[in-house]
Amino acid sequence: MFTATWVGGAYIESTAEIVYLPSKGLLWVQAPLGFALSLAIGGFFFVNPMRSKNYMTVMDPLQETYGNVMGTLLFIPPLLGEVFWFAAILASLGATMRVILDIGGSLAITISACTVILYTLQGGLYSVAYTDVIQMVFITLSLWICIPFALVNSATESIYYTATHQSYQDPWIGKIEKHYLGRWLDDFFYLVLGSIPWQTYFQRVLSAASTGQARLISYLSGLGCFAMAIPSVLIGAVAASTDWNQTSYGLPSPFERGESAMILPLVLQHLCPAYISITGLGAIAAAAMSSADSALLSTGSMFAHNIYRKILRKKASETEVLWAMRTSMLVFGAGAAGLAFYSSSVYDLWFLSGELVYALLFPQLCCALFAPSTNTYGSAAGFLVGLLLRLLAGEPALSIPPVILYPACSLVNGTYSQLFPFKTFTMLLTLGTILAISYLAKALFQRNLLPRSWDVCNIMGGTSILIPLQQVEKQECFPTTALEEKHN
Numbered sequence: 430m431f432t433a434t435w436v437g438g439a440y441i442e443s444t445a446e447i448v449y450l451p452s453k454g455l456l457w458v459q460a461p462l463g464f465a466l467s468l469a470i471g472g473f474f475f476v477n478p479m480r481s482k483n484y485m486t487v488m489d490p491l492q493e494t495y496g497n498v499m500g501t502l503l504f505i506p507p508l509l510g511e512v513f514w515f516a517a518i519l520a521s522l523g524a525t526m527r528v529i530l531d532i533g534g535s536l537a538i539t540i541s542a543c544t545v546i547l548y549t550l551q552g553g554l555y556s557v558a559y560t561d562v563i564q565m566v567f568i569t570l571s572l573w574i575c576i577p578f579a580l581v582n583s584a585t586e587s588i589y590y591t592a593t594h595q596s597y598q599d600p601w602i603g604k605i606e607k608h609y610l611g612r613w614l615d616d617f618f619y620l621v622l623g624s625i626p627w628q629t630y631f632q633r634v635l636s637a638a639s640t641g642q643a644r645l646i647s648y649l650s651g652l653g654c655f656a657m658a659i660p661s662v663l664i665g666a667v668a669a670s671t672d673w674n675q676t677s678y679g680l681p682s683p684f685e686r687g688e689s690a691m692i693l694p695l696v697l698q699h700l701c702p703a704y705i706s707i708t709g710l711g712a713i714a715a716a717a718m719s720s721a722d723s724a725l726l727s728t729g730s731m732f733a734h735n736i737y738r739k740i741l742r743k744k745a746s747e748t749e750v751l752w753a754m755r756t757s758m759l760v761f762g763a764g765a766a767g768l769a770f771y772s773s774s775v776y777d778l779w780f781l782s783g784e785l786v787y788a789l790l791f792p793q794l795c796c797a798l799f800a801p802s803t804n805t806y807g808s809a810a811g812f813l814v815g816l817l818l819r820l821l822a823g824e825p826a827l828s829i830p831p832v833i834l835y836p837a838c839s840l841v842n843g844t845y846s847q848l849f850p851f852k853t854f855t856m857l858l859t860l861g862t863i864l865a866i867s868y869l870a871k872a873l874f875q876r877n878l879l880p881r882s883w884d885v886c887n888i889m890g891g892t893s894i895l896i897p898l899q900q901v902e903k904q905e906c907f908p909t910t911a912l913e914e915k916h917n
Contacts, residue, residue, distance in 0.1 A: 432653030433561035434629050435464050436568065437720030438521040438713050441661045445693040448665025451684065454603015455592075455666075457613070461658035463620030465651035471625045471634070472647030478798045479631060480640050487631045487790075488735040490797040495808040496886065497740050502812060503793055504735060506785040507627060511728040512765050513779035515721050519769035522717040524691060535770060541714070542766035545721045550755050560722065564715040565653075571712030572660035578701040579667045584675035585700065588663070591670040598684070601669035608848060611837065615850030622856070623787030626794045628727035661693065667700065668692045676700065725765075729758035777826035784852055788815045792860035800864060805886040807867030815859035822851045 440460060447453045484490060487507070492500035522541050523534035548560065579585065592602045605613050624630070637643035673682045676699040683695055697709035733754035738745050745753070789812055796803040796811075823831030825844045835849035873879040874889045881889055 433719035438717035444661035445665035464654040467624040468651035494797040510782040515765035516768035564719040803867035806870035807863040810866040811863035
């Protein structure tokens with residue numbers, strides 16, 4: 430099920446962290462509802478178009494509509510996203526083991542990376558599917574076993590009372606202030622729509638036995654994502670209701686020490702018996718593994734099918750493509766493991782690459798599936814506009830100052846904060862650019878306002894100024910047709 434892919438170590442730990450943070454609270458926990466809606470939308474709108482044309486990866490409709498050159502450019506954001514996601518998962522697992530087992534994070538990262546790479550290389554999608562079932566059962570049982578011990582600890586006040594009353598910190602239910610509403614909505618739409626154009630989702634959708642089964646699994650997995658957040662929410666509420674001075678952790682609190690990101694393993698360590706803590710650690714490890722293997726497999730399959738087979742070696746045999754996938758998985762996995770040692774920057778890069786997937790890839794995929802009249806000129810213009818707008822908006826976590834100051838942009842402690850929903854604005858502008866430039870380009874050539882010899886991407890089906898007529902079918906700028914696929 431998709432639930433195991435979405436419910437990773439970062440998912441369950443960040444959910445607990447947001448509930449615990451005095452400045453956030455439960456109302457800022459958007460991932461459970463966002464992922465549930467994302468899977469529902471994906472199942473309702475995207476499953477049938479993808480399966481009806483027998484696509485193998487999320488990049489197939491993009492290459493078919495816009496050609497191999499644009500397909501290669503559009504491959505970069507999801508590639509970076511998957512690699513940084515894998516690295517972030519490994520970093521999360523290493524930090525958790527360091528807290529509870531007091532072992533080196535580097536050792537934990539190395540062992541985890543080797544385990545995931547080896548069993549994914551051996552079994553492919555089958556190993557991912559089977560281990561996901563085991564991991565989901567283990568995650569569910571382990572976290573629910575820990576919760577009663579944390580709730581009844583003498584240092585913890587009733588979470589029902591602290592939800593709306595201030596005790597050791599502000600109520601953990603949280604609040605959304607009016608001037609933060611734009612950011613809240615922006616983050617929510619990013620989670621809902623930006624979670625769709627990932628190969629980790631479509632590799633399950635496209636491998637299901639039927640379209641109906643793919644849709645059903647998608648809907649059920651959405652409910653599973655929502656349900657799997659409940660233990661993390663309760664643990665975050667417990668942390669916000671705890672007098673840490675009465676625990677072995679002592680004062681200052683995790684928030685004051687800057688250790689809020691590790692609140693879930695800290696609760697397990699200081700509010701639960703030792704043998705229960707180990708059980709909880711197993712849940713975090715299982716969650717990390719369930720997401721890491723999917724990210725690794727999706728990266729390798731996209732590279733082997735869309736880059737190696739369609740561009741580098743068009744006549745490659747199935748065995749050669751398989752080895753290309755295994756080699757790329759090994760390279761990407763090793764690279765992600767190396768990045769995991771720089772955990773803080775990895776998380777920031779992961780978020781940025783995910784935003785690029787939302788701003789660039791989602792509108793491209795929508796146009797390729799639902800507006801087939803769009804063309805390579807519109808795709809290239811949309812890619813350029815979306816990329817520039819997102820980068821010019823800045824990224825405080827990476828110390829990138831904004832060039833574009835959107836409405837309600839504020840300066841806090843020397844850092845600009847964009848409160849305007851600029852991510853969604855960028856995505857919509859990218860979508861509009863693709864549609865508008867595609868229509869404009871086609872109209873200019875159809876009305877002979879531009880000579881057909883300038884049509885270097887051959888959207889009108891004529892000859893290009895760059896190549897002779899007999900070589901038109903081999904020009905990588907041109908969309909790949911079904912005939913060419915059969916010939917290759």
